[in-house]
Amino acid sequence: MADRQNSSESTQNDLTPDAVGCEGRSSGLTEGLSVVQSHVKTLPNQPGVYRMLGSDGNALYVGKARSLRKRVNAYTQVGRHPSRLLRMIAETRGMEFVVTRSEVEALLLEANLIKRLRPRYNILLRDDKTFPHILVTADHPFAQIMKHRGAESRPGRYFGPFASAGAVNRTITALQRAFLLRNCSDSVFASRTRPCLQYQIKRCTAPCVGYAGEAEYGRQTAQAFDFLSGRNQAVQDTFVQEMTAASDRLDFETAARWRDRVRALAAIQAHQDINVEGIDDADAFAAHQTGGQTCIQVYFFRGGRNYGTRAYFPSHDKSEEPPTVLAAFVAQFYDNRPPPPLVMLSHDLAEQGLVEEALTVRADRRVQLAVPKRGDKKRLIDHALANAREALARRLSESASQSRLLDGVAQVFNLDSPPNRIEVYDNSHISGTNAYGCMIVAGPEGFRKTAYRKFLIKAAPAPGDDYAMMREVLSRRFARALKEDPDREAWPDLLLIDGGLGQLNAALDVLREMGIDDVPLAAIAKGPDRNAGRERFFMEDRDPFSLEPRDPVLYFLQRLRDEAHRFAIGTHRARRGKQLGKSAIDEIPGIGPRRKKALLQHFGSARAVSRASLEDLGAVDGISDTVARKIHDHFRGEG
16 A cells, blocks of 8 residues: 545536536535546546545545546546435545555455444444454463453464354353363462362362363363364264263263263254354355345354354445445455355355455455355355344334334423434442443434443542532533534434433533533433332423323333443442552552562552551562662652
8 A cells, every 4th residue: 555645625616506416415516526526637547445535524435446546537427326425425525545556455445444434425334343252272281261352362272253252151161061171360270279169060170279180181172172173073972982981880970970071062062053064164144135224144153063143234325235235244344353264145246256355365365255056055044034134124123113212202302303312411429439420322223332421520529419520521521512513413312311400400501601502401310219110300491290100201211311320330330440459559650560569468568568668668579779769758758
């Protein structure tokens, strides 16, 4: 990736509103076309990636091209574009370009930029969290089995991905029963002087206290590797032979232990929803579209076993067809994870050969994209399509229910239309310490967790002064909104405050001071004895009111309030837990974990360190005279 070209203002404006053919947007479209045309002549006839930028400098769209000049020039042919692209061009106020060495490199860069920038006019993969794996470590003589997310930086063997953390936890539990591998951390392993509960319930052979030697434990680990790598039948046969041999020797206790391990292996395989003969490592993608929305069902197969399935609902324009959505989804899906050797699809992709080549480059080995036409693989895709169809039907049904609830919210609070964005605020603290204000967001699609925000209260509040905390949170939220979002694209249609009349008045004061008088605001307070179902609502220029105890809108508002409360409590507890783990030694500059550990081991507590003399501090291993002086002066307020 060599050349980068930034946009500049163009004075070219030779298109009339009639030529544009978009009455009401002709001025914006003319300006956008002028920006696009200003770049065409200077662009190379080479592959690359282009970005269309809005007035705020954010990306509206990211695209790749075999020829940047031809692709960008196509945007000037306005008569060939649907209204969605005309809107995008009308909003364009700048462009950026990156020239790449090949179209494959352009495709990989495009997928990366789309995931990072999340442009409004691209097809977007939602919920792109990393998948959990099982890690069997290799940096310790006695391997540990554990759940792992994120970068594969620790030495060991990684198995996955699994569709959910629950699937990983169930599998690890069964693997412990079958192969008796430890799941404790290395520090716990090193400090054990007697077997722990895992040994007592027959999930570990207690190598920490010498009950299993390195060679024996190594055999257990090797068997686990074989099983997770797909050689499960050979492992199961070995276990059955051991069980039979013990039974023949009349050693029924040992035979029972082998029987339990055989059952554990069977339990792992019983949790596989669907398996296909002849598939080793593969992923399957099936896309179903209804009502302008798409569900993509993904199956994961590793070592011949199904590691679970997950449904995705990518964001896209209603005019996009399933093959186009699926192609964009696959490219983004493998942007931060290696693809398996085989990827099965429900639809042929428009540029399937290019996507296949790009995945091969990313994996550094051959990757095949295939659309099965017959046999077991075709039945697998049909099964995935059926699941995608059911998942989308459930989502559309939930969306319809959500729409009815939002209609009810509009009626309850006298809104002009159903709210698209509801923000709910709550505070959490203990006597003013570790105080946080939190905001959750909900809309037609449910909770928008990526939009949640937490506010560490900067001004130390008086114990119980929730009003001051609410003022600070709302002041910071809307000061930033006025500065960064003057067009109000992400402003709330309804503000809901957890509290009563006092919290409502505090919030109203903040909004008035900032000149904001058109954001609907309400407070929700628990009823007498804090009983759910007897909540009272407070609004400006309106008497307090309640809803019928069985009103679905009341249940919906309770869920919003409870979610804000959950988020606030969780944030506060995390902060408090972090504070509890600190000591006065952490505040001394230059004292890291190693010196802190040496001081605590020598003196027994942080309080004893604070009272120690200069000579005693200097006697600690690793503490020089200079460092001892620094510690001594810190606790006595000197220096």
